[in-house]
Amino acid sequence: MKSWLSFLLPNDEYKEKKILYFLSEGSIVLLIALFSIFISSRYVFNFQLDIEFALFASIFIFLGYVLLRYIISGMEYTDVATEHAYKKELKHIFSRTCSFGIIYMLLYFIFVGIPSKQNEWGELLGLLLSICLIWFIISFISLKISYKKNKELL
8 A cells, every 4th residue: 555655665565564653653652642731731630731732741651652563563573583783783873873974063063153152162072962862872772672582483
């Protein structure tokens, strides 16, 4: 079945089906969260919730749930079943993360300019290191779980 979402999904039928399950589960969790926010802000706690916060929380709940399910599913690295392949992919993840950091820094310098104050450097480096660290940790956890599942299948 084709839809406007098809171009975002992988070509592997198993992965496509699992991701569609994750998206459906995420939408149910989002619906429950929105309903809970509405009920609790209107009738239970009687407080006015900031609309920006509610929208951000809703987006975070949906994307966070889908991302978490995808990470712990262990289906991203299907070809990593040996110790050698695991170490090779770990190096690849590290180099991808470092490359992202360097490219981001260069693009920042081109489009925004070189920071002139010490606190601007701190903000830039803090944001960049946080993003790189989170990306590496997410990829590492996914690799570790995929490796364990693939190793069990052998």
